[in-house]
Amino acid sequence: MPEEFTDTPLLTARFDAALHYATRHHARQLRKGTPIPYAAHILAVASLVLEMHGDEDEAIGGLLHDVVEDGGGRDALEEITREFGVEVAAIVAANSDTLDPDERPGWYQRKRAYVDAFADKSPAALRVSLADKIHNARSILTDYRTHGDDLWARFGQGLGLATRVYYRELAAAFERERDRLGPAAQPYVDELRRTVDAITAMAETHQGPDSRTLFDA
Structure with a gap:
C-alpha cells in the first residue's frame, strides 16, 4: 500500500517547540522504578492523542500534561x-492533580477530585487524560506480568489495592463520558477497560479478590 501524504501537516513548529520544552523539563526524570527516561511517557501520550484524531493543541497538551504537576507549578x-x-x-x-506541587493534598484526595471532575473536563482534556491513563495502565500490566507483586513497591502502596481501585474508577469515568470523546477515541475507552480488567484479574491470581472494588464500594 502506498504511503499517504498531506499538503497541510497537522503538526507545526509549535509541536516541535513543545517537545523541546517537555523533554528539557523532564530531562532528569525516570519512570517510577525503572531506568526508562520520562520522555518515553510523554511521547506515548502525544502519540495516542494523535491516534484518537486529536488536534495539535491536544498533542501539545499530551507532551506537556505533567509539567505543572511534576514541579513546574x-x-x-x-x-x-x-x-x-x-x-x-x-x-x-x-x-494536573495540583497546580501547587509544594502544597499538594494527600493521594486519595487528589485522585478522588481528579475523577470527580470528569464531567467538567473538555473533550480535548479527556482525550489527553485517556491517553495518559492508557499508557500508564499498559505499563503497569506489562511490569506486573514481569515482576509480579514486587511491582507495587514502586508505588509505595503495599500490594497495590489503592492503585487498582483508582484505575477501575478511571475506566468507569471514561465510560460515562465516552460519547463526548468522539468516535476515534471510543475504542481507546474499551482498551483502557480491558487493560484495567487484566490487571485486576492478575491481582486476583496473585492475591485473591480485592477487598474493595471502587472508592465507595
Whole structure:
C-alpha cells in the first residue's frame, strides 16, 4: 500500500517547540522504578492523542500534561499559556492533580477530585487524560506480568489495592463520558477497560479478590 501524504501537516513548529520544552523539563526524570527516561511517557501520550484524531493543541497538551504537576507549578502554567496558548494551558491544568506541587493534598484526595471532575473536563482534556491513563495502565500490566507483586513497591502502596481501585474508577469515568470523546477515541475507552480488567484479574491470581472494588464500594 502506498504511503499517504498531506499538503497541510497537522503538526507545526509549535509541536516541535513543545517537545523541546517537555523533554528539557523532564530531562532528569525516570519512570517510577525503572531506568526508562520520562520522555518515553510523554511521547506515548502525544502519540495516542494523535491516534484518537486529536488536534495539535491536544498533542501539545499530551507532551506537556505533567509539567505543572511534576514541579513546574503555576509559573510553568503561565509560561505554557504564553508560549502555546490558552487552550493548551487549559488541557494541562485539567490533567494536573495540583497546580501547587509544594502544597499538594494527600493521594486519595487528589485522585478522588481528579475523577470527580470528569464531567467538567473538555473533550480535548479527556482525550489527553485517556491517553495518559492508557499508557500508564499498559505499563503497569506489562511490569506486573514481569515482576509480579514486587511491582507495587514502586508505588509505595503495599500490594497495590489503592492503585487498582483508582484505575477501575478511571475506566468507569471514561465510560460515562465516552460519547463526548468522539468516535476515534471510543475504542481507546474499551482498551483502557480491558487493560484495567487484566490487571485486576492478575491481582486476583496473585492475591485473591480485592477487598474493595471502587472508592465507595
